Amino acid sequence: MADSKLLQGNEACVFGALAAGVRFFAGYPITPSTEIANIFALELPKLGGKFMQMEDEIASMGAVIGASCTGVKAITATSGPGFSLKQENIGFAAEAEIPCVIINVMRYGPSTGLPTKSSQGDFMQARWGTHGDHAVIVIAPYTAREAYRETGRAVNLSERYRIPVIILMDEITGHLRERVEFKREDVVRVVDRKGPTPGVPYLPFEDTKDLIPPFAGFGDGHRYHITGLIHDETGFPTNDPRTIDRVMRRMNGKLDRYRNKIVKVKYVDVDDADVLIIAFGSVARSAEEVVRSMKKAGKRVGLLRPVTLWPFPDKEIRKAASGKKAIIVPEMNLGQMVREVERAVAGEAPIYPLNRIDGEFITPHEISDLIKEIL
Amino acid sequence: MDATHKKYLRMDKLPHIWCPGCGDGTIMGSFIRAIDKLGYDKDDVAAISGIGCSGRITGYLDFNTLHTTHGRALAFATGVKMAKPRLKVFVFMGDGDATAIGGNHLIHSCRRNIDMTAIIINNNIYGMTGGQYSPTTPRGKYATTAPYGTTDPHFDIAKLCIGAGASYVARGTSYHAKMLTDLIVAGAEHKGFSVIEIITHCPVNFGRRNELETPVDMLLWQKNNAVRTARAEKMTDDELDGKFVIGELHKADVPEYVEEYDRLIERVQRGDTDRG
Numbered sequence: 224m225a226d227s228k229l230l231q232g233n234e235a236c237v238f239g240a241l242a243a244g245v246r247f248f249a250g251y252p253i254t255p256s257t258e259i260a261n262i263f264a265l266e267l268p269k270l271g272g273k274f275m276q277m278e279d280e281i282a283s284m285g286a287v288i289g290a291s292c293t294g295v296k297a298i299t300a301t302s303g304p305g306f307s308l309k310q311e312n313i314g315f316a317a318e319a320e321i322p323c324v325i326i327n328v329m330r331y332g333p334s335t336g337l338p339t340k341s342s343q344g345d346f347m348q349a350r351w352g353t354h355g356d357h358a359v360i361v362i363a364p365y366t367a368r369e370a371y372r373e374t375g376r377a378v379n380l381s382e383r384y385r386i387p388v389i390i391l392m393d394e395i396t397g398h399l400r401e402r403v404e405f406k407r408e409d410v411v412r413v414v415d416r417k418g419p420t421p422g423v424p425y426l427p428f429e430d431t432k433d434l435i436p437p438f439a440g441f442g443d444g445h446r447y448h449i450t451g452l453i454h455d456e457t458g459f460p461t462n463d464p465r466t467i468d469r470v471m472r473r474m475n476g477k478l479d480r481y482r483n484k485i486v487k488v489k490y491v492d493v494d495d496a497d498v499l500i501i502a503f504g505s506v507a508r509s510a511e512e513v514v515r516s517m518k519k520a521g522k523r524v525g526l527l528r529p530v531t532l533w534p535f536p537d538k539e540i541r542k543a544a545s546g547k548k549a550i551i552v553p554e555m556n557l558g559q560m561v562r563e564v565e566r567a568v569a570g571e572a573p574i575y576p577l578n579r580i581d582g583e584f585i586t587p588h589e590i591s592d593l594i595k596e597i598l
Numbered sequence: 599m600d601a602t603h604k605k606y607l608r609m610d611k612l613p614h615i616w617c618p619g620c621g622d623g624t625i626m627g628s629f630i631r632a633i634d635k636l637g638y639d640k641d642d643v644a645a646i647s648g649i650g651c652s653g654r655i656t657g658y659l660d661f662n663t664l665h666t667t668h669g670r671a672l673a674f675a676t677g678v679k680m681a682k683p684r685l686k687v688f689v690f691m692g693d694g695d696a697t698a699i700g701g702n703h704l705i706h707s708c709r710r711n712i713d714m715t716a717i718i719i720n721n722n723i724y725g726m727t728g729g730q731y732s733p734t735t736p737r738g739k740y741a742t743t744a745p746y747g748t749t750d751p752h753f754d755i756a757k758l759c760i761g762a763g764a765s766y767v768a769r770g771t772s773y774h775a776k777m778l779t780d781l782i783v784a785g786a787e788h789k790g791f792s793v794i795e796i797i798t799h800c801p802v803n804f805g806r807r808n809e810l811e812t813p814v815d816m817l818l819w820q821k822n823n824a825v826r827t828a829r830a831e832k833m834t835d836d837e838l839d840g841k842f843v844i845g846e847l848h849k850a851d852v853p854e855y856v857e858e859y860d861r862l863i864e865r866v867q868r869g870d871t872d873r874g
Binding site: 247249268269271273275277278279281282283284285286287288289290291292293294295297311312315440441442443444446447448449450451452459460 | 611640641646656657660663664665666670672673675676681682685702703859867
């Protein structure tokens, strides 16, 4: 990556993924994520990687999992309707612990909705879109620079913990083209999934101390079984209640065990703030502007920005909320993250949601007007 | 059980879950003998399946095995083969799996022509869920969701695949087990996407409701109604009415997808991207 580049959020995701070692993309055209497929189609062959335009969203997710089963790092990109269609296979990846990354560039509305307009309406779906208890990680970049870095991190988290990772971007972040100054901390390290230990019999879903079973690629000499059925340590289906309980707790327990390595939160002037804004994605950019302008006006406003949305940063929010006069939760939906904030804050401070659902950007003025009203 | 079968089975996973009289075990046997004839190393074989009775075949086979979601086996297999082309990929699906919920993946796999073999086990019924009619249940037959007989027309899987562009299509039965082995071998050796449709029987959930009381009745039905390609060529449409043709039905020389994509990579890496 050059030191400085004009990049769109969607574009930045691709380069972040490639830097992390992604060599397979399968997808289906859908607005507003199409640039991601277009650029992968252009870039992957240059690196000897493969791009596939599949017959539908479901097949794209299936092909990504299939590629990952051979040990190749794989990714897909979509938006609302496609994200809904992918959910069953995302559940498969969660249950079979197959590393993969899904980029969802959010548009507004259920069904076909508003294909070209922005939204944050998939906050809950990203975590709970597929059926059953399952582990997924959700990350929300707010600039092109962060889209690059966080997509790289998403690939690495997925490889390290064998958990599907979702990059949840709103259309504004996806399409906004901006100058990105790459710094040293933007360099994406390459993390590979842990392989079997030579000389030790391979147990594909071993209940290891670190909760992460070693991964053997198809064709690498360890013949084993992968299934979406609840399975034991050998990978074969089980109906034994004790085994089911053990393996499902291990699998889902990875999120708790590695929570602090997964959760990332950014703070702006939070400590001495009277009012705390909690926002992610493009809304956080408006919120940053509010923090700046209010500071000039002598008002103490801070911003807590979850970069990792799931696992939800409860502890960080609870700590930051303590003693605040008000907590503002602006989001481009009818109030999804605010429910989690309420749960985390647990009555420690009054919470004010601010919701916009007309496909338009939440402006700094809307947020500062609400703050003025409260104060 | 002889050494050949033992070599390719996960013996500790037996006995299998299939009902007495089911055709799936016979088909698995034919497949094992085909792999043995082909001489593939077990580490190089990937067996991928969907959901249903047929989907359980992969659990018993000592290869790299992947039991996917309902209807999506071909989508997963596409990723496996593209990412690691040296693997020999076989995909097991049932009739509902391949032609109802997975119909889109089937026709597009035929069109794409990736070098792998789809084995479609057609017993004309959803067996595992208790005998609901499928896209291959003949009109008028009975099922738990067709208590008065189906009103749905049915798919001819082989014709569907030929129409969609599959470069190799054959049909066998679980009665003609030796022939089935030969068809699987020929399909695997064919460069491109090959489809082997297998007419088989579900005595519990199809036969019992459709006047084929025992597994033997169902096997005899296959024997009596299957016509080999050479003989079928000499028969009139009237004579073939109610019968089905078995053997190699279609073979074409079509560019194989993975090789085509590898050529594209080579071209891009050479910088030869001039559209001419």
